[in-house]
Amino acid sequence: MRKSMVIGMICAFFVGFVLLPSLYAGLTERHERLDQDMEYEFGSYADEWLLYAPEEYGEMREAPSPFSHTVHGDFDCGECHHDEEGEPWDGTYEIKGCMSEGCHDMAVAEEPQDRRDIRYFYKAYHDLCMTGCHRDLARAGEESGPTACPECHPKD
Template sequence: MKKSLLVSLFSMALICMFAAPSVFAMEAPADMLIQAPEGAKAKKKPVNFSHVKHAEFKCQECHHTWDGTSPIKKCTDAGCHDIVAAKGKEKKNIKYFETAYHQTCYKGCHKTLKKAGKKTGPTACGQCHPK
């Protein structure tokens, strides 16, 4: 009796250890097209972005203002890199929005991983922005 109880408890522990995280894991959103917000003039084509390919990273690595419970905002939503907060030339300048993505994705992650000799995503303009 003690042996079967011990085996059962050990089995349950293994199930919890390996299955539970996948049950509670957040499902990655669908792929999306990152484009200039309304009112900003883009010089390059929009970028296709795959959340699935980035699922191994914590959401807060990109969504740096997210508290972990509230709905996740896009970079261009109010409260982040939004056009409402932009001043003067920034309101018409795509660089204000472009910088948010380039600092986080290109310089903050892809370029850093490449320098470390690790597998990474695009590290050149044409690899993200189609011609």
């Protein structure tokens, strides 16, 4: 009886003071790293985001777009996330923020032709989400996400 009680106390100590704090530290580190690298406001851990335009863009005409990984969970990560060459993310490296240098870091389209450049953040988001996915699914008769401006950019 006494031996099992001591073993139980050791196990409880290990779980309470070693295992749980280690798990929490890992989650906290991931949350902070994501929060620093991404261009969004965090809702809940790695799921609900509000996607904002970069500060250099100036005042947004529309509300920021909500985004949820849970809603998009049936899709492969590489359908949205990619490397510098545009190849789908394969899980072997850490994902950078969308507005990271060399990706979709053009905040302002100075020339009309810049609006068609995939580095322009506005084109990247709209081509990938709205015209590149949601509209394609809707045209195929499948359940899709929003396809009109106010559906992604709700009025307050």
